[in-house]
Amino acid sequence: METEKIRKRSRITEKELLAPDIYRLSFETDLCSSAEPGQFILVYPPDGAKLLGRPICIADVTSAGSGDAGQRLSIVFRIAGSGTREIASCEKNDILFIEGPLGHGYPSDDDLLKGRDIVLLGGGLGAPSLLFLAKKLAERKDIPGSITVILGYRDSSLDHFLADDFRRIGIETLIATDDGSEGIRGNVLDAMDSSGIRADLIYACGPMPMLSAVKRYSTERSIPAYVSLEEHMACGVGVCLGCVVRTAEKDPHSHVYNARICTEGPVFDIKDVEI
Amino acid sequence: MSTQESRPDLGIDFAGHHFRNPVTVASGTFGSGLEYSRFVDLNTLGAVTTKGVSDKPWEGNPTPRVTETPSGMMNAIGLQNPGVDVFIERDLKFLAGYDVPVIVNVCGHSVEEYEAVVERLADDDRVEMLEINVSCPNVKQGAIQFGTDPGMLTEVTGKCRSKAKNKPVIMKLTPNVTSIAEMAKAAEQGGADGISLINTFTAMKIDIYRRRFVLGNRTGGLSGPAIHPIAVRMVYEASHAVKIPVIGMGGIATAEDAIEMMMAGAVMVAVGMVNFTKPDAVTDIINGMEKYLTDTKTHDIRSIIGLL
Numbered sequence: 001m002e003t004e005k006i007r008k009r010s011r012i013t014e015k016e017l018l019a020p021d022i023y024r025l026s027f028e029t030d031l032c033s034s035a036e037p038g039q040f041i042l043v044y045p046p047d048g049a050k051l052l053g054r055p056i057c058i059a060d061v062t063s064a065g066s067g068d069a070g071q072r073l074s075i076v077f078r079i080a081g082s083g084t085r086e087i088a089s090c091e092k093n094d095i096l097f098i099e100g101p102l103g104h105g106y107p108s109d110d111d112l113l114k115g116r117d118i119v120l121l122g123g124g125l126g127a128p129s130l131l132f133l134a135k136k137l138a139e140r141k142d143i144p145g146s147i148t149v150i151l152g153y154r155d156s157s158l159d160h161f162l163a164d165d166f167r168r169i170g171i172e173t174l175i176a177t178d179d180g181s182e183g184i185r186g187n188v189l190d191a192m193d194s195s196g197i198r199a200d201l202i203y204a205c206g207p208m209p210m211l212s213a214v215k216r217y218s219t220e221r222s223i224p225a226y227v228s229l230e231e232h233m234a235c236g237v238g239v240c241l242g243c244v245v246r247t248a249e250k251d252p253h254s255h256v257y258n259a260r261i262c263t264e265g266p267v268f269d270i271k272d273v274e275i
Numbered sequence: 276m277s278t279q280e281s282r283p284d285l286g287i288d289f290a291g292h293h294f295r296n297p298v299t300v301a302s303g304t305f306g307s308g309l310e311y312s313r314f315v316d317l318n319t320l321g322a323v324t325t326k327g328v329s330d331k332p333w334e335g336n337p338t339p340r341v342t343e344t345p346s347g348m349m350n351a352i353g354l355q356n357p358g359v360d361v362f363i364e365r366d367l368k369f370l371a372g373y374d375v376p377v378i379v380n381v382c383g384h385s386v387e388e389y390e391a392v393v394e395r396l397a398d399d400d401r402v403e404m405l406e407i408n409v410s411c412p413n414v415k416q417g418a419i420q421f422g423t424d425p426g427m428l429t430e431v432t433g434k435c436r437s438k439a440k441n442k443p444v445i446m447k448l449t450p451n452v453t454s455i456a457e458m459a460k461a462a463e464q465g466g467a468d469g470i471s472l473i474n475t476f477t478a479m480k481i482d483i484y485r486r487r488f489v490l491g492n493r494t495g496g497l498s499g500p501a502i503h504p505i506a507v508r509m510v511y512e513a514s515h516a517v518k519i520p521v522i523g524m525g526g527i528a529t530a531e532d533a534i535e536m537m538m539a540g541a542v543m544v545a546v547g548m549v550n551f552t553k554p555d556a557v558t559d560i561i562n563g564m565e566k567y568l569t570d571t572k573t574h575d576i577r578s579i580i581g582l583l
Contacts, residue, residue: 006313007554044552051499051552052343083343099554232339234348235551237313239306241326241355242341255357256334263310 006031007042007099013072015092018161022125023088024059026074031100033071035061037133038105038228038267041075042236044097045086053099054083055233055262057205059128060135073098076128076162102236103266106133106203106226113143116200120149121188121214123206127151127162129228130205131169138169148172148197152188152206156181189217199223208275215270225270231261238263246274283568284575285561287321289520289542290443290468292403294376296321297537297576298561301498301524301547302380302406302447303327303352307366308373314554317373319561324545325366327382327408330391332358336413337491342480347499347526348548349478351413351492354382359392367401376403380447382411386421386431390438397440405442406522407435410449410474412496422449422474425461432465443468445522448513450502451477455509456516463517471522471545472513473506499548500526507539514540514581528556530563540581 014026032041035058042053059076079085090096118137120130130149137147149166155177166173175183176191184191187210192199202225204214211227218225231243244258248271251259259265259273285296299322307325308317317323335355342349356362362379370377379402383389389407396402409422409431421431428446436444446462448455450473462470475496480489506525514521523541527533528549536544549556568576 049346050343051346051548052341052348053552232341234341234350234548235310235554237554238310239304240341240350240551241335241352242339242350244335244338244340244355253357254355255332255361256355258334258355 007097009095010098012090012092012094012096014074015090018076019158021079022076022158022161024074024076025087025090026072027096027098028070029073029098030070031098032058032061032073035073035101036105037108037136038129039101039103040266041073041098041100041102043075043087045083046090046094046096047086050083050086052083052234053236054087055230055236057129057228057266058101059131061132076131078125099236103262104264106228106267108133108137110142112201112224113140113145115144117145117198118143118147118201118203119192119197119199120147121152121192121202121204121206121210122149123152123188123210124154124158126205126207126210126228130203131162131165133203134166134169134171138171145200146172148174150174150176150188150191150197152176152191152210153178153182155179187213189213202226204228212275215275218270226267227270227273227275228267229261229265229273229275233262236262248272248274283565283573285565285568287542287577287580289522290404290445292376292443294321294543296561296564297543298533298557298564299324299378299522299543299545300550300557301545302408304547304550307362307370309369311550311554315558317375320375320557321543322376322378322403323370324378324406325362325380326356327354327380327411328356328359328362328392329354329382330359330388332356332361339489339491342489342495344478344480344497344499345501347497347501348551349480349490349495349497350475351490351495353413353492354411359395363395363399367399371401377401378404378406378445380406380408381435382408382414384414386434389431389435393435393438397438397442402442404445405435405439406445406447406471407431408447408474410447412449412451412475412477412494413492419449419451422458423452425457428458428461429465432462432467436466445469445471447474448472449474450505450509450525455513459513459517463519467519469520469522470513470517471524473502473509473525476502498526500528502526503528503532507535510536510541511539511583527560530560530567533560533564534567534579537576537580538582542580
C-alpha cells in the first residue's frame with residue numbers, strides 16, 4: 001500500500017532575523033506545492049530530545065530559482081520556548097524534519113470574494129499567517145473590491161516586522177500600535193474605524209483577546225469573518241484531540257461542542273467558534 | 276534477501292486469539308486509524324486499539340490539553356469521544372474495510388457505563404477484544420478510581436467479563452499504585468483474560484512566568500520515552516504475578532524498546548506517544564523487530580516472551 005510522505009527532511013535555504021526573537025526560515029521542499037494560505041506545518045526541533053513538532057503557519061510558498069530543486073516554503077515565528085529556540089538556532093543548510101501542509105486555510109472562493117472590500121487584521125505574531133493570504137488575494141485580478149491589511153503591534157519594539165513585506169505585495173498596509181509610537185494609536189479595530197475603512201469580509205489572526213473583539217465587531221455588523229486559531233498540539237493531524245476549540249454547534253466529527261484546530265481549523269468561520 | 280521459509284515468525288497468541296505480530300497501538304494515540312491510515316498500512320499491524328469509547332459522547336477537558344516534557348509529554352484530553360453509537364456506525368465501519376483485528380478501549384464513569392458499552396460490543400464480529408480503561412488519570416469520576424482499589428478492580432472486571440460473552444476482556448492498569456503486582460492479581464481474580472499496562476503517570480507542570488498550571492486540567496498523564504524504563508519494570512512485575520497475558524506499553528519508540536518489553540514479559544506491545552511525533556513509527560518498529568529476530572537467528576518471537 002502506498003502511504004503518503006508528508007513528513008520530510010528539508011534543507012534551510014535562508015534565515016533572517018526580522019525583529020528581536022522573531023525569525024524567518026525558508027526551506028527547500030516539495031511538500032507544500034498545494035499549500036493554501038492559513039495552513040500550517042509541524043517543525044521538529046533537531047536535537048531529538050524534544051519530540052513534538054511545533055505548529056507554525058506557512059508565511060509563503062514560492063518557486064525556486066532556476067537550477068534549484070523543489071519549492072521554497074517560509075515560516076515566521078517567535079522564540080516562545082526551548083523548542084522554538086532550538087529551531088531558531090539552526091542555520092542555512094541545516095536539515096530539519098517538517099510535516100505538512102496541515103489543516104484548512106482561509107476560504108477564498110469566488111462567491112465569497114466577489115465585490116467585497118476585504119480587510120486583513122493581523123495582531124502581533126498573527127501577521128505571518130496573513131502574508132501568504134495577502135499575496136494570493138493580490139494575484140486575483142478578478143476581485144473588484146479593495147484589499148487592506150491592518151497590522152497591530154503593542155509598540156515599536158518588534159520593528160513592525162513584515163509590514164514592508166505586505167507593502168511590497170502592493171496592498172494598502174496600515175499600522176496600529178497600542179502606544180501610538182507608529183501609525184494609528186489603538187488596536188486594529190480602532191484603526192479600521194478611525195481610518196474609515198469599510199469591510200465586507202474580514203480575515204484575522206492574532207492573540208485571543210483581539211479575535212474575541214473581532215467576533216463581537218463582525219457579529220454586530222453582520223460582516224463575514226474568518227479567524228485562524230492556535231493551541232498546544234501533539235499530533236497535528238487530528239488524532240490526539242489536544243487542540244480543540246469550543247464550537248457553537250455540535251461538531252460533525254467529534255459529536256460534541258469541540259472542533260480540532262489542527263484539522264477542522266486552524267481557520268474557522270467566526271460564527272462557528274466560541275472565542 | 277531471505278526466503279519466505281526462513282523469515283522469522285512474528286505471530287503470537289493472546290487470550291486464545293492469534294495475531295500476525297505482537298504490535299498494536301496505545302489507546303488514544305491512534306484514533307480509530309483513519310488519520311494515520313495516510314501514513315501506515317493498517318493491515319501490517321498486529322491490531323488496532325481504538326481511542327476510549329463511552330456510553331454517551333464525552334466533551335473532554337478544557338485546553339490546554341497537551342504539553343511537552345523532557346523526552347515525553349503530558350496530556351489531559353479527558354477521554355473526549357463521540358460515544359459508542361457513532362463509534363459503531365463510523366469507526367468500526369471504517370476499520371472493517373481493513374484486514375486488521377480491532378481492540379476496543381472502553382471507558383466509563385461508573386460500573387453501569389462500562390457494562391453498557393461492553394454489552395453493545397459483545398456481539399459485534401468486528402471487535403476482537405475489549406480493553407477496559409480503569410486507569411485514565413484525567414476524568415474526575417470513574418476510570419482511575421476503579422484501577423487503584425484492588426477490590427473495585429476485581430468487581431468491575433467481573434461485571435465487564437460477564438457482559439462480554441466470548442470477547443476477551445483486558446484490563447488496562449494504571450502505574451499510579453504502590454504494587455502493580457497486586458493490581459494485576461486483582462484483575463486476574465475478577466476473570467480478566469489479559470491485562471495491559473502502563474497507562475500514564477499523573478503529573479503536573481507549572482508555567483512559572485504566567486504563574487499558573489500549564490494544563491487546563493491542572494494535572495495530566497505523563498507518557499513517552501521518559502517513562503519507558505518504569506514501564507519495563509512494571510510489566511516485568513505484573514507479568515510475573517499472574518498467569519494471564521500482558522500487553523506491554525509505556526514509551527515504546529523503537530523496535531529495541533518493543534523487544535525489551537517482550538523480554539520483560541509482554542506478549543503484545545503497544546506503541547503510544549511516538550505515533551504523534553513520527554506517524555509511521557509502528558511500521559519501522561514492526562520491520563525492526565523482524566530484523567532483530569533475523570539478526571539474532573531467533574525463528575519464533577514467542578521464544579523471547581518473558582525471557583527474564
